[in-house]
Amino acid sequence: MTTRIKYLISRYYHDVLIAMEAILANKLKSFLTALGIMFGVAAVISMLAIGRGAQQEVLEQIKLVGVNNIIVTPSEMAVDGGNGSGSGESTKRFSPGLTLLDARSIRETIPSVAKVSPVVSLNYHAILGARSYPVVLEGVSPEYFELLNINLVAGTIFGEQQAEAGKPVAVIGDNIRNRFFNTEDPVGKYIKCGETWLKVVGVIERRDFTASASDELGISSTDNKIIVPVKTMLLRFKDRARINPEVLEQVSRGGGNTQENNNTNQSKDQLDKIIVQVDETEFLSSTANIIKRMLLRRHSRIYDFEVTVPELLLKQQQKTNDIFNIVLGAIASISLIVGGIGIMNIMLASVWERIREIGTRQAIGASRKDIIVQFLSESTLISVSGGMIGIVLGVVMAHLIHVMAGIETIVTLFSVVVAFGVSATVGIVFGYLPAKRAAEQDPVESLRA
Numbered sequence: 001m002t003t004r005i006k007y008l009i010s011r012y013y014h015d016v017l018i019a020m021e022a023i024l025a026n027k028l029k030s031f032l033t034a035l036g037i038m039f040g041v042a043a044v045i046s047m048l049a050i051g052r053g054a055q056q057e058v059l060e061q062i063k064l065v066g067v068n069n070i071i072v073t074p075s076e077m078a079v080d081g082g083n084g085s086g087s088g089e090s091t092k093r094f095s096p097g098l099t100l101l102d103a104r105s106i107r108e109t110i111p112s113v114a115k116v117s118p119v120v121s122l123n124y125h126a127i128l129g130a131r132s133y134p135v136v137l138e139g140v141s142p143e144y145f146e147l148l149n150i151n152l153v154a155g156t157i158f159g160e161q162q163a164e165a166g167k168p169v170a171v172i173g174d175n176i177r178n179r180f181f182n183t184e185d186p187v188g189k190y191i192k193c194g195e196t197w198l199k200v201v202g203v204i205e206r207r208d209f210t211a212s213a214s215d216e217l218g219i220s221s222t223d224n225k226i227i228v229p230v231k232t233m234l235l236r237f238k239d240r241a242r243i244n245p246e247v248l249e250q251v252s253r254g255g256g257n258t259q260e261n262n263n264t265n266q267s268k269d270q271l272d273k274i275i276v277q278v279d280e281t282e283f284l285s286s287t288a289n290i291i292k293r294m295l296l297r298r299h300s301r302i303y304d305f306e307v308t309v310p311e312l313l314l315k316q317q318q319k320t321n322d323i324f325n326i327v328l329g330a331i332a333s334i335s336l337i338v339g340g341i342g343i344m345n346i347m348l349a350s351v352w353e354r355i356r357e358i359g360t361r362q363a364i365g366a367s368r369k370d371i372i373v374q375f376l377s378e379s380t381l382i383s384v385s386g387g388m389i390g391i392v393l394g395v396v397m398a399h400l401i402h403v404m405a406g407i408e409t410i411v412t413l414f415s416v417v418v419a420f421g422v423s424a425t426v427g428i429v430f431g432y433l434p435a436k437r438a439a440e441q442d443p444v445e446s447l448r449a
Contacts, residue, residue, distance in 0.1 A: 015374040015377060016374075018374050019374050019377035020377075023378060023382060029346065033343055033346045034343075034382050034389070036336075036339025036343070037386030037387055037427075040337075041386070041419045042394035042397055043332035043394070044329065044332045044333060044394070044419045045390070045394025045397070045419050046397040047328040048411075048418075048419075049401075049409040049411045050328070050407060051321065051325030051329070052412055053402075053408030053410045054325065056410055057408050068281055069275055069277050071274070072273065072307050073272070073305065074269040074304060074305055095302040096268075096270075097270060098269040098271045100241075102271070103271065112287045113276055113279075113287065115143040116275070116277070117144035117147050117230075118140065118230050118271045119144070119271060119273035120138065120140075120234065121272045122137045122233070122238060124137045124237075125194075126193050127193070128192060137225075137228065138225050138226070139234065141163060142163055142229075145171075147275050150205075151205050152171070152205065155186075155200070155201050155202030158202075163230070163231060164231065166235040166236065169198065170200055170226050170227060170228045171228075172186060172226050172227075173222045173227075174205065176223075176224070181200075187201065187203065198228060204223075204227075206223055241268070269304075276291065288309050336423065340429065343382060343426070344379075344430040344433060347375060347431055348434045351434050351438045358371060369439075371439040372436060372439045374435075375431065375438050375439075376428065376431050379430065379434065381427075382427060383423050383430075383431070384424050384427060387424060391419060394416075395411050398411050
């Protein structure tokens with residue numbers, strides 16, 4: 001096998017050298033011929049980089065919202081869920097809104113549910129010494145950290161006993177630590193939020209997230225949050241389910257049932273969100289339907305809540321992105337085909353321009369294989385050279401897209417190998433016809449031309 005390879009190299013080495021000399025002798029023509037391949041390869045690499053970046057962004061969003069999670073949120077508009085009883089009946093019914101009892105019922109009733117965390121969010125100012133900083137105070141269960149894959153860099157999360165007792169303990173985000181505890185370990189220290197002093201038991205690692213994830217899926221960074229047990233939030237800060245003295249006063253004056261009062265009052269929902277994790281992905285849709293029916297029954301047949309499955313939405317988005325990326329890749333690949341056609345046209349024209357050279361080589365003993373190897377090597381070298389330049393251009397384009405358009409791009413070795421392989425294949429495929437045409441020339445007719 002080795003001997004055969006050595007023979008082929010020695011046999012056609014001179015033909016390849018002639019092809020290289022022809023390329024160097026016509027630098028401008030060779031460069032213009034390779035332009036189509038350059039831009040084709042660059043387009044393929046940049047498009048694949050955009051597709052890979054979009055895929056990675058979806059995976060990061062899935063990580064942020066958690067795997068197999070279902071999110072229940074209050075709805076801004078209550079809709080009658082009765083059996084055709086009319087739109088007016090929903091105004092006569094009372095719904096308690098999203099409550100802690102809803103979260104407990106979901107956990108205890110549905111077998112496919114693995115973990116549940118209620119979420120209450122309020123805007124506060126954290127105070128320590130003379131420093132004040134606006135924060136998001138969030139009340140959750142200990143399972144919240146596992147549901148959303150939140151890791152700590154120091155300390156621990158609060159335990160079940162602390163959560164059940166409503167202890168004033170907190171886990172703080174990275175911005176809170178940098179703001180108040182930049183030169184010391186915050187674990188074990190106290191920070192004031194509102195009128196309550198909270199003991200810091202843990203610090204969350206910094207998490208990057210995209211604005212699209214925040215807008216579409218209702219998630220946000222933990223860097224600016226102080227996370228406490230949900231019962232601590234309800235007992236020590238605010239419980240929207242409690243009867244408001246101002247409302248009682250309005251009702252006693254006869255104005256409690258007006259639409260104006262309903263618009264000015266704060267949300268009646270005790271919780272801002274319930275995060276539910278299902279055991280298996282296959283149970284996501286069925287569990288979401290069960291949760292919807294259960295809450296509809298608990299809320300007096302009023303749809304004042306929404307049940308969403310972020311993972312399914314993201315997978316649908318990923319599927320859409322994949323289809324879009326295939327279309328982009330196909331469009332980019334067309335430029336490679338156009339570049340290959342350009343190589344074939346130039347090489348066909350080159351055959352007629354160098355007809356006397358072909359006849360001379362055949363007259364002094366060059367075989368048809370020698371002529372084929374010569375012109376095929378020339379087209380392949382042009383294509384491969386264009387492909388190599390196109391790879392560099394594609395990486396630069398991907399970086400510029402990321403910097404100027406803010407679109408995540410990831411250039412992978414796979415995309416580089418594919419683009420380079422396609423460029424070499426284009427040179428061989430589209431260079432074979434001119435090479436074959438050159439080899440079929442009659443030496444006598446070629447010398448007469």
